[in-house]
Amino acid sequence: MHSCRKKASLDRFNKAASTYDSKFTKWTKRTHPFIIDELRREPVAAVLDVGCGTGTLLSTMDGSIRKAGLDISPEMLNRAREKLGLDVDLRVGDSEQLPWTDNSFDAVTISLSFHHYENTQTVLREIRRVLTGRGRVIIGDMCPRFPLHGLINLFMRLSRGGDVHLYSEKEMRALLSETGFQDISWKRTSRDSFIVSARAGKV
Numbered sequence: 001m002h003s004c005r006k007k008a009s010l011d012r013f014n015k016a017a018s019t020y021d022s023k024f025t026k027w028t029k030r031t032h033p034f035i036i037d038e039l040r041r042e043p044v045a046a047v048l049d050v051g052c053g054t055g056t057l058l059s060t061m062d063g064s065i066r067k068a069g070l071d072i073s074p075e076m077l078n079r080a081r082e083k084l085g086l087d088v089d090l091r092v093g094d095s096e097q098l099p100w101t102d103n104s105f106d107a108v109t110i111s112l113s114f115h116h117y118e119n120t121q122t123v124l125r126e127i128r129r130v131l132t133g134r135g136r137v138i139i140g141d142m143c144p145r146f147p148l149h150g151l152i153n154l155f156m157r158l159s160r161g162g163d164v165h166l167y168s169e170k171e172m173r174a175l176l177s178e179t180g181f182q183d184i185s186w187k188r189t190s191r192d193s194f195i196v197s198a199r200a201g202k203v
Contacts, residue, residue: 002072006094009116009162010072013053017075020054024112030193031111031140032057038138038197044106048130050095050123051113055080058088068105070098096122104130110139115166124179131200137181142166144192172196 002010013020035057039047044065049058052069053076061067068089071077077090084090093099096119108127117123127137143166144152152166167175169186173196176184182201188194 003118005116005118005162005164006072007162012161013071013073014075017054017073017079020076020079021056027112027142027193028056030190031195032060034187034189034195035109035111035138035140036060038195039107039109042106042136046105046107048098048100048105048108050098050108050110050127051116052077052080052090053113055083055088055090057109057111059083068100070095096126098126098130100130102129103132103135106132106135108135108137110137110141112141114139114141116162116164118164120167120175121179124175124181128180128200128202131202133200133202135200136197137176137200138195138197139172140189140193140195142192143168143188143194169194169196 039061046066047061047068049067049069052058052071055069058067058069058080069080070091070093072092072094074092077092080090091099095117108131114120131137172186173184176196176198180201181198183199184196185198186194186196
């Protein structure tokens, strides 16, 4: 059963699927290249993209990588399948309950969807579960500078579009640390976006 915000996100992205790639290019350009650069810093055999949308980020990953994607919107995944073909494991699902077994991926990426997640600690614990011991999570999202950051979050509390919260560097570091991640690295990719990476650190 979806919450009200999840239902709002589902409806919003089902409707936006056909035009998403053209309308949101300016945002993907601010995160995707930096996520790919971070991903290439270490050898990676298998990657899961959570909130994969139309599959744009997955389509830019190296061809030798085994790829998987999860999204709440069936319509977005239909677009992703058109783009990626049958070689990518794409599944409709909830980021709080990832339908993969423990230790399945060397890396998990999240681009421009983290601010839609209500129970972020649950999401991060699930991501850590499916990562290998030295696996990494790489998250890219929006974060305007103060005071705009606070004003947008105030607006989001009243939003009916499925948005929940834009996270600051301090908040992201705390969330990752509290859920067991280590070696946390955060950097701005533009004046209103960032990426953060962290290692699962499982024994």
